[in-house]
Amino acid sequence: MPFLSDTLARVKPSPTIAVTTKAQELKAAGRDVIGLGAGEPDFDTPAHIKAAGIRAIEEGKTKYTAVDGIPELKQAICAKFKRDNGLDYTADQVSVSSGGKQVLFNALMATLNEGDEVVIPAPYWVSYPDMVLLAGGVPVPVTATLENNFKLTPEQLEAAITPKTKWLIFNSPSNPTGAGYSREELKGLTDVLLRHPHVWVMTDDMYEHLAFDGFEFCTPAQIEPRLYDRTLTVNGVSKAYAMTGWRIGYAAGPKELITAMRKIQSQSTSNPCSISQYAALEALNGPHDFIAQNNAVFVRRRNLVVEMLNACDGITCPMPEGAFYIYPDISGCIGKTSKGGTKIETDEDFCTALLEEHGVAVVFGAAFGLSPNFRVSYATSDAALTEACTRIQAFCADLT
Numbered sequence: 001m002p003f004l005s006d007t008l009a010r011v012k013p014s015p016t017i018a019v020t021t022k023a024q025e026l027k028a029a030g031r032d033v034i035g036l037g038a039g040e041p042d043f044d045t046p047a048h049i050k051a052a053g054i055r056a057i058e059e060g061k062t063k064y065t066a067v068d069g070i071p072e073l074k075q076a077i078c079a080k081f082k083r084d085n086g087l088d089y090t091a092d093q094v095s096v097s098s099g100g101k102q103v104l105f106n107a108l109m110a111t112l113n114e115g116d117e118v119v120i121p122a123p124y125w126v127s128y129p130d131m132v133l134l135a136g137g138v139p140v141p142v143t144a145t146l147e148n149n150f151k152l153t154p155e156q157l158e159a160a161i162t163p164k165t166k167w168l169i170f171n172s173p174s175n176p177t178g179a180g181y182s183r184e185e186l187k188g189l190t191d192v193l194l195r196h197p198h199v200w201v202m203t204d205d206m207y208e209h210l211a212f213d214g215f216e217f218c219t220p221a222q223i224e225p226r227l228y229d230r231t232l233t234v235n236g237v238s239k240a241y242a243m244t245g246w247r248i249g250y251a252a253g254p255k256e257l258i259t260a261m262r263k264i265q266s267q268s269t270s271n272p273c274s275i276s277q278y279a280a281l282e283a284l285n286g287p288h289d290f291i292a293q294n295n296a297v298f299v300r301r302r303n304l305v306v307e308m309l310n311a312c313d314g315i316t317c318p319m320p321e322g323a324f325y326i327y328p329d330i331s332g333c334i335g336k337t338s339k340g341g342t343k344i345e346t347d348e349d350f351c352t353a354l355l356e357e358h359g360v361a362v363v364f365g366a367a368f369g370l371s372p373n374f375r376v377s378y379a380t381s382d383a384a385l386t387e388a389c390t391r392i393q394a395f396c397a398d399l400t
Ligand SMILES: Cc1ncc(COP(=O)(O)O)c(C=O)c1O
Pocket: 039, 098, 099, 100, 101, 102, 125, 171, 174, 175, 204, 206, 236, 237, 238, 244, 247, 248, 249
Protein backbone atom coordinates (compact mmCIF):
# COMPACT_ATOMS: atom_id res chain seq x y z
CA MET A 1 0.00 0.00 0.00
CA PRO A 2 1.59 3.36 -0.99
CA PHE A 3 2.11 5.75 1.91
CA LEU A 4 1.45 8.96 -0.05
CA SER A 5 -2.00 9.71 -1.40
CA ASP A 6 -3.19 9.66 -5.01
CA THR A 7 -4.41 13.22 -4.44
CA LEU A 8 -0.86 14.37 -3.82
CA ALA A 9 0.24 12.91 -7.14
CA ARG A 10 -2.32 15.07 -8.93
CA VAL A 11 -0.70 18.37 -7.94
CA LYS A 12 2.68 20.04 -8.36
CA PRO A 13 4.42 22.43 -5.99
CA SER A 14 4.00 26.16 -6.71
CA PRO A 15 6.56 27.13 -9.40
CA THR A 16 6.57 30.75 -8.27
CA ILE A 17 7.60 29.71 -4.76
CA ALA A 18 10.21 27.38 -6.32
CA VAL A 19 11.78 30.25 -8.32
CA THR A 20 11.86 32.52 -5.26
CA THR A 21 13.48 29.75 -3.19
CA LYS A 22 16.08 29.06 -5.91
CA ALA A 23 16.96 32.78 -6.11
CA GLN A 24 17.31 32.95 -2.31
CA GLU A 25 19.57 29.88 -2.31
CA LEU A 26 21.83 31.35 -4.99
CA LYS A 27 21.98 34.64 -3.06
CA ALA A 28 22.86 32.78 0.15
CA ALA A 29 25.65 31.05 -1.78
CA GLY A 30 27.11 34.47 -2.60
CA ARG A 31 25.75 34.91 -6.16
CA ASP A 32 24.58 38.34 -7.31
CA VAL A 33 20.91 37.54 -7.98
CA ILE A 34 17.97 39.87 -8.63
CA GLY A 35 14.67 38.17 -7.82
CA LEU A 36 11.67 39.24 -9.88
CA GLY A 37 9.67 36.15 -8.99
CA ALA A 38 7.85 37.01 -5.78
CA GLY A 39 4.19 37.98 -5.98
CA GLU A 40 4.17 40.49 -3.16
CA PRO A 41 4.61 44.25 -2.79
CA ASP A 42 7.98 45.36 -1.44
CA PHE A 43 6.23 48.08 0.61
CA ASP A 44 5.93 47.69 4.36
CA THR A 45 2.49 47.27 5.94
CA PRO A 46 1.27 50.82 6.74
CA ALA A 47 2.00 51.96 10.32
CA HIS A 48 -1.65 52.42 11.38
CA ILE A 49 -2.40 48.80 10.37
CA LYS A 50 0.63 47.46 12.22
CA ALA A 51 -0.43 49.49 15.27
CA ALA A 52 -3.88 47.85 15.18
CA GLY A 53 -2.21 44.43 15.23
CA ILE A 54 -0.01 45.43 18.17
CA ARG A 55 -3.05 46.82 20.00
CA ALA A 56 -4.89 43.54 19.46
CA ILE A 57 -2.03 41.64 21.09
CA GLU A 58 -1.84 44.05 24.02
CA GLU A 59 -5.59 43.90 24.55
CA GLY A 60 -5.48 40.12 24.72
CA LYS A 61 -7.34 39.51 21.45
CA THR A 62 -5.31 36.37 21.11
CA LYS A 63 -7.92 33.63 21.49
CA TYR A 64 -9.95 31.58 19.03
CA THR A 65 -12.52 33.64 17.17
CA ALA A 66 -15.65 32.70 15.24
CA VAL A 67 -14.55 30.24 12.54
CA ASP A 68 -15.05 32.50 9.52
CA GLY A 69 -14.30 35.88 11.03
CA ILE A 70 -15.05 38.33 13.84
CA PRO A 71 -18.34 40.21 13.43
CA GLU A 72 -16.63 43.64 13.24
CA LEU A 73 -14.49 42.50 10.31
CA LYS A 74 -17.48 40.99 8.52
CA GLN A 75 -19.28 44.33 8.90
CA ALA A 76 -16.24 46.15 7.50
CA ILE A 77 -16.19 43.75 4.56
CA CYS A 78 -19.90 44.36 3.86
CA ALA A 79 -19.18 48.11 3.96
CA LYS A 80 -16.24 47.66 1.59
CA PHE A 81 -18.36 45.77 -0.96
CA LYS A 82 -21.00 48.49 -0.80
CA ARG A 83 -18.49 51.35 -0.99
CA ASP A 84 -16.22 50.01 -3.72
CA ASN A 85 -18.47 47.73 -5.76
CA GLY A 86 -22.06 48.78 -5.04
CA LEU A 87 -22.79 45.25 -3.80
CA ASP A 88 -25.13 44.51 -0.88
CA TYR A 89 -24.11 41.66 1.38
CA THR A 90 -25.02 40.78 4.95
CA ALA A 91 -22.56 39.38 7.50
CA ASP A 92 -23.86 35.83 7.06
CA GLN A 93 -22.88 36.05 3.39
CA VAL A 94 -19.23 36.75 4.26
CA SER A 95 -16.36 34.38 4.97
CA VAL A 96 -12.88 35.32 6.22
CA SER A 97 -9.95 32.92 5.81
CA SER A 98 -6.17 32.69 6.07
CA GLY A 99 -5.51 34.49 2.80
CA GLY A 100 -7.38 34.64 -0.47
CA LYS A 101 -5.82 31.28 -1.26
CA GLN A 102 -7.75 29.55 1.51
CA VAL A 103 -10.98 31.26 0.48
CA LEU A 104 -10.65 29.86 -3.05
CA PHE A 105 -9.61 26.46 -1.74
CA ASN A 106 -12.58 26.27 0.67
CA ALA A 107 -15.00 27.20 -2.12
CA LEU A 108 -13.63 24.55 -4.48
CA MET A 109 -13.54 21.88 -1.74
CA ALA A 110 -17.10 22.75 -0.76
CA THR A 111 -18.54 22.49 -4.27
CA LEU A 112 -16.56 20.20 -6.58
CA ASN A 113 -17.47 16.58 -7.17
CA GLU A 114 -15.35 14.12 -9.14
CA GLY A 115 -15.32 15.22 -12.77
CA ASP A 116 -16.83 18.68 -12.29
CA GLU A 117 -15.21 21.12 -14.68
CA VAL A 118 -13.80 24.54 -13.88
CA VAL A 119 -13.08 26.95 -16.72
CA ILE A 120 -9.82 28.82 -16.10
CA PRO A 121 -8.66 31.50 -18.54
CA ALA A 122 -4.94 31.04 -19.27
CA PRO A 123 -2.49 32.51 -18.49
CA TYR A 124 -3.73 31.87 -14.95
CA TRP A 125 -2.52 32.22 -11.40
CA VAL A 126 -0.54 29.01 -10.83
CA SER A 127 -2.67 27.75 -7.96
CA TYR A 128 -6.06 27.61 -9.71
CA PRO A 129 -5.61 24.35 -11.66
CA ASP A 130 -3.90 22.57 -8.80
CA MET A 131 -6.54 23.60 -6.28
CA VAL A 132 -9.22 22.30 -8.66
CA LEU A 133 -7.32 19.00 -8.96
CA LEU A 134 -6.94 18.73 -5.18
CA ALA A 135 -10.69 19.15 -4.84
CA GLY A 136 -11.32 16.36 -7.36
CA GLY A 137 -12.38 18.60 -10.24
CA VAL A 138 -11.12 18.98 -13.79
CA PRO A 139 -9.41 22.26 -14.75
CA VAL A 140 -10.38 23.45 -18.24
CA PRO A 141 -7.80 26.03 -19.29
CA VAL A 142 -8.81 28.34 -22.14
CA THR A 143 -5.99 30.29 -23.72
CA ALA A 144 -6.32 34.05 -23.93
CA THR A 145 -3.69 35.19 -26.40
CA LEU A 146 -1.41 38.20 -26.66
CA GLU A 147 -3.43 39.32 -29.71
CA ASN A 148 -6.44 39.72 -27.40
CA ASN A 149 -4.33 41.30 -24.65
CA PHE A 150 -4.51 38.06 -22.66
CA LYS A 151 -8.27 38.35 -22.20
CA LEU A 152 -10.86 35.63 -22.71
CA THR A 153 -13.45 36.34 -25.42
CA PRO A 154 -17.19 35.57 -25.03
CA GLU A 155 -16.88 33.07 -27.92
CA GLN A 156 -14.09 31.22 -26.14
CA LEU A 157 -16.10 31.07 -22.91
CA GLU A 158 -19.18 29.85 -24.77
CA ALA A 159 -17.15 27.07 -26.43
CA ALA A 160 -15.57 25.95 -23.14
CA ILE A 161 -18.83 25.47 -21.22
CA THR A 162 -20.23 21.92 -21.04
CA PRO A 163 -23.00 20.36 -18.93
CA LYS A 164 -20.23 19.49 -16.42
CA THR A 165 -19.00 23.06 -15.96
CA LYS A 166 -19.48 24.19 -12.38
CA TRP A 167 -17.37 27.35 -12.16
CA LEU A 168 -15.63 30.00 -14.21
CA ILE A 169 -12.66 31.40 -12.29
CA PHE A 170 -12.27 35.03 -13.29
CA ASN A 171 -9.30 37.23 -12.32
CA SER A 172 -8.95 40.89 -13.25
CA PRO A 173 -6.47 42.60 -13.03
CA SER A 174 -4.68 39.36 -13.63
CA ASN A 175 -1.79 37.53 -12.15
CA PRO A 176 0.38 36.89 -14.26
CA THR A 177 -0.43 39.34 -17.08
CA GLY A 178 -1.74 42.45 -15.32
CA ALA A 179 -4.56 42.49 -17.88
CA GLY A 180 -7.77 44.13 -16.69
CA TYR A 181 -11.20 43.61 -18.28
CA SER A 182 -13.15 46.74 -19.15
CA ARG A 183 -16.84 47.00 -18.30
CA GLU A 184 -17.78 46.07 -21.90
CA GLU A 185 -15.37 43.13 -22.03
CA LEU A 186 -16.72 41.78 -18.75
CA LYS A 187 -20.32 42.31 -19.89
CA GLY A 188 -19.54 40.11 -22.91
CA LEU A 189 -18.59 37.29 -20.53
CA THR A 190 -21.48 37.79 -18.10
CA ASP A 191 -23.91 37.67 -21.06
CA VAL A 192 -22.56 34.20 -21.88
CA LEU A 193 -22.95 33.10 -18.24
CA LEU A 194 -26.58 34.26 -18.25
CA ARG A 195 -27.26 31.71 -20.97
CA HIS A 196 -25.84 28.89 -18.78
CA PRO A 197 -27.61 28.96 -15.42
CA HIS A 198 -25.69 25.95 -14.07
CA VAL A 199 -22.35 27.81 -14.22
CA TRP A 200 -21.18 29.84 -11.22
CA VAL A 201 -18.49 32.50 -11.23
CA MET A 202 -15.66 32.70 -8.72
CA THR A 203 -14.18 36.14 -9.22
CA ASP A 204 -10.74 36.71 -7.73
CA ASP A 205 -10.57 40.48 -7.24
CA MET A 206 -7.31 40.43 -5.29
CA TYR A 207 -5.76 43.18 -7.46
CA GLU A 208 -8.84 45.43 -7.50
CA HIS A 209 -7.01 48.46 -6.09
CA LEU A 210 -3.89 47.99 -8.20
CA ALA A 211 -5.37 49.54 -11.35
CA PHE A 212 -3.56 52.20 -13.38
CA ASP A 213 -3.99 54.94 -15.99
CA GLY A 214 -7.64 55.46 -15.06
CA PHE A 215 -8.57 51.80 -15.60
CA GLU A 216 -11.99 51.31 -14.02
CA PHE A 217 -12.15 48.06 -12.04
CA CYS A 218 -15.43 46.13 -12.21
CA THR A 219 -16.59 42.78 -10.85
CA PRO A 220 -19.17 40.35 -12.31
CA ALA A 221 -22.01 40.70 -9.76
CA GLN A 222 -21.83 44.48 -10.16
CA ILE A 223 -21.92 44.33 -13.96
CA GLU A 224 -24.68 41.74 -14.07
CA PRO A 225 -26.93 41.68 -10.94
CA ARG A 226 -28.70 38.60 -12.33
CA LEU A 227 -25.49 36.67 -11.54
CA TYR A 228 -25.50 37.77 -7.86
CA ASP A 229 -27.01 34.45 -6.70
CA ARG A 230 -24.27 32.40 -8.34
CA THR A 231 -21.22 34.58 -7.80
CA LEU A 232 -18.55 34.25 -5.15
CA THR A 233 -16.70 37.57 -4.96
CA VAL A 234 -13.24 36.98 -3.52
CA ASN A 235 -10.89 39.65 -2.28
CA GLY A 236 -8.31 40.23 0.45
CA VAL A 237 -5.87 42.60 2.07
CA SER A 238 -2.64 40.91 0.96
CA LYS A 239 -1.72 42.96 -2.09
CA ALA A 240 -3.19 46.47 -1.91
CA TYR A 241 -2.44 46.82 1.81
CA ALA A 242 0.99 45.16 1.67
CA MET A 243 -0.15 42.50 4.12
CA THR A 244 0.86 39.22 2.46
CA GLY A 245 2.26 37.76 5.68
CA TRP A 246 -0.79 38.55 7.80
CA ARG A 247 -2.84 36.01 5.83
CA ILE A 248 -6.31 37.51 5.55
CA GLY A 249 -8.60 36.98 2.57
CA TYR A 250 -12.37 37.11 2.33
CA ALA A 251 -15.33 36.44 0.10
CA ALA A 252 -19.03 37.19 -0.15
CA GLY A 253 -21.68 35.13 -1.86
CA PRO A 254 -24.85 33.11 -1.40
CA LYS A 255 -25.44 32.07 2.22
CA GLU A 256 -25.53 28.32 1.51
CA LEU A 257 -22.13 28.45 -0.14
CA ILE A 258 -20.64 30.54 2.68
CA THR A 259 -22.03 28.06 5.24
CA ALA A 260 -20.48 25.17 3.30
CA MET A 261 -17.11 26.96 3.17
CA ARG A 262 -17.28 27.55 6.92
CA LYS A 263 -17.78 23.82 7.46
CA ILE A 264 -14.60 23.02 5.51
CA GLN A 265 -12.63 25.66 7.41
CA SER A 266 -13.96 24.52 10.79
CA GLN A 267 -12.41 21.10 10.21
CA SER A 268 -9.11 22.34 8.81
CA THR A 269 -7.64 25.64 10.09
CA SER A 270 -10.52 27.09 12.17
CA ASN A 271 -10.40 30.88 12.38
CA PRO A 272 -7.81 33.03 10.63
CA CYS A 273 -5.28 34.61 13.02
CA SER A 274 -7.14 36.79 15.53
CA ILE A 275 -4.47 39.52 15.53
CA SER A 276 -4.45 39.70 11.73
CA GLN A 277 -8.23 40.05 11.69
CA TYR A 278 -7.99 43.21 13.82
CA ALA A 279 -5.24 44.55 11.55
CA ALA A 280 -7.43 43.82 8.49
CA LEU A 281 -10.31 45.64 10.19
CA GLU A 282 -8.13 48.73 10.43
CA ALA A 283 -6.96 48.24 6.81
CA LEU A 284 -10.55 48.27 5.52
CA ASN A 285 -11.92 51.00 7.80
CA GLY A 286 -8.83 53.22 8.08
CA PRO A 287 -7.25 55.72 5.65
CA HIS A 288 -6.52 54.48 2.11
CA ASP A 289 -4.41 57.31 0.76
CA PHE A 290 -1.24 55.17 0.76
CA ILE A 291 -2.74 52.98 -1.99
CA ALA A 292 -2.64 55.83 -4.52
CA GLN A 293 0.89 56.69 -3.42
CA ASN A 294 2.03 53.07 -3.86
CA ASN A 295 0.27 52.88 -7.24
CA ALA A 296 2.20 55.91 -8.50
CA VAL A 297 5.39 54.01 -7.72
CA PHE A 298 4.06 50.86 -9.41
CA VAL A 299 3.15 52.81 -12.57
CA ARG A 300 6.65 54.31 -12.76
CA ARG A 301 8.20 50.84 -12.41
CA ARG A 302 5.79 49.26 -14.88
CA ASN A 303 6.64 51.88 -17.52
CA LEU A 304 10.34 51.44 -16.90
CA VAL A 305 10.23 47.65 -17.31
CA VAL A 306 7.89 47.62 -20.32
CA GLU A 307 10.09 50.14 -22.11
CA MET A 308 13.34 48.32 -21.34
CA LEU A 309 11.98 44.88 -22.23
CA ASN A 310 10.47 46.08 -25.49
CA ALA A 311 13.98 47.24 -26.40
CA CYS A 312 15.21 43.60 -26.16
CA ASP A 313 15.70 41.59 -29.34
CA GLY A 314 13.00 38.92 -29.54
CA ILE A 315 10.71 40.24 -26.77
CA THR A 316 7.25 41.79 -27.13
CA CYS A 317 5.85 43.36 -24.01
CA PRO A 318 2.27 44.69 -23.79
CA MET A 319 1.34 47.44 -21.30
CA PRO A 320 -0.80 45.96 -18.48
CA GLU A 321 -3.72 47.75 -16.83
CA GLY A 322 -2.99 46.66 -13.28
CA ALA A 323 -1.47 44.33 -10.64
CA PHE A 324 2.35 44.41 -10.51
CA TYR A 325 3.19 41.88 -13.21
CA ILE A 326 4.34 41.95 -16.80
CA TYR A 327 4.11 38.95 -19.09
CA PRO A 328 6.47 39.43 -22.06
CA ASP A 329 6.24 37.21 -25.12
CA ILE A 330 9.63 35.73 -26.06
CA SER A 331 8.72 34.01 -29.35
CA GLY A 332 11.63 35.82 -31.00
CA CYS A 333 14.14 34.13 -28.66
CA ILE A 334 13.02 30.54 -29.17
CA GLY A 335 15.38 28.36 -31.23
CA LYS A 336 18.41 30.53 -30.39
CA THR A 337 21.42 29.69 -28.23
CA SER A 338 22.63 31.69 -25.23
CA LYS A 339 26.20 32.89 -24.81
CA GLY A 340 26.63 30.20 -22.14
CA GLY A 341 25.65 27.54 -24.69
CA THR A 342 22.05 26.78 -23.68
CA LYS A 343 19.73 26.04 -26.57
CA ILE A 344 16.51 27.99 -25.88
CA GLU A 345 13.74 25.57 -26.86
CA THR A 346 11.22 26.63 -24.21
CA ASP A 347 10.51 29.52 -21.88
CA GLU A 348 11.81 27.35 -19.03
CA ASP A 349 15.17 27.08 -20.88
CA PHE A 350 15.17 30.86 -21.28
CA CYS A 351 14.53 31.49 -17.57
CA THR A 352 17.04 28.87 -16.39
CA ALA A 353 19.80 30.28 -18.63
CA LEU A 354 18.94 33.86 -17.62
CA LEU A 355 19.25 32.94 -13.94
CA GLU A 356 22.46 30.97 -14.38
CA GLU A 357 24.23 33.35 -16.75
CA HIS A 358 22.99 36.75 -15.55
CA GLY A 359 21.50 36.17 -12.10
CA VAL A 360 17.95 37.35 -12.90
CA ALA A 361 15.11 35.23 -11.50
CA VAL A 362 11.79 35.34 -13.39
CA VAL A 363 9.08 32.66 -13.66
CA PHE A 364 8.68 30.77 -16.95
CA GLY A 365 5.36 31.09 -18.79
CA ALA A 366 4.54 27.37 -18.96
CA ALA A 367 3.82 27.56 -15.22
CA PHE A 368 0.95 29.96 -16.00
CA GLY A 369 -0.39 28.05 -18.99
CA LEU A 370 0.82 30.21 -21.90
CA SER A 371 4.20 29.95 -23.62
CA PRO A 372 6.68 31.19 -24.65
CA ASN A 373 6.57 33.94 -22.04
CA PHE A 374 7.89 34.79 -18.62
CA ARG A 375 6.45 36.72 -15.70
CA VAL A 376 8.16 39.70 -14.15
CA SER A 377 7.00 40.93 -10.77
CA TYR A 378 8.02 44.59 -10.65
CA ALA A 379 7.30 44.99 -6.94
CA THR A 380 10.92 45.83 -6.24
CA SER A 381 13.16 48.92 -6.36
CA ASP A 382 13.70 50.99 -9.52
CA ALA A 383 17.44 50.33 -9.21
CA ALA A 384 16.96 46.54 -9.08
CA LEU A 385 14.52 46.68 -12.00
CA THR A 386 16.86 48.79 -14.12
CA GLU A 387 19.77 46.47 -13.43
CA ALA A 388 17.64 43.35 -14.09
CA CYS A 389 16.33 44.72 -17.40
CA THR A 390 19.84 45.75 -18.45
CA ARG A 391 20.94 42.16 -17.83
CA ILE A 392 17.95 40.77 -19.78
CA GLN A 393 18.83 43.10 -22.68
CA ALA A 394 22.44 41.80 -22.60
CA PHE A 395 21.21 38.18 -22.45
CA CYS A 396 18.95 38.69 -25.46
CA ALA A 397 21.58 40.61 -27.43
CA ASP A 398 23.96 37.67 -27.01
CA LEU A 399 21.47 35.07 -28.29
CA THR A 400 22.57 33.61 -31.62
C1 LIG B 1 -4.60 36.15 -8.34
C2 LIG B 1 -4.30 35.82 -6.92
N1 LIG B 1 -5.29 35.36 -6.15
C3 LIG B 1 -5.08 35.03 -4.88
C4 LIG B 1 -3.82 35.15 -4.31
C5 LIG B 1 -3.66 34.73 -2.89
O1 LIG B 1 -3.58 35.76 -2.01
P1 LIG B 1 -3.30 35.52 -0.48
O2 LIG B 1 -1.85 35.83 -0.26
O3 LIG B 1 -4.21 36.47 0.23
O4 LIG B 1 -3.60 34.11 -0.16
C6 LIG B 1 -2.77 35.61 -5.07
C7 LIG B 1 -1.42 35.69 -4.50
O5 LIG B 1 -0.42 35.66 -5.16
C8 LIG B 1 -3.02 35.97 -6.41
O6 LIG B 1 -2.04 36.43 -7.20
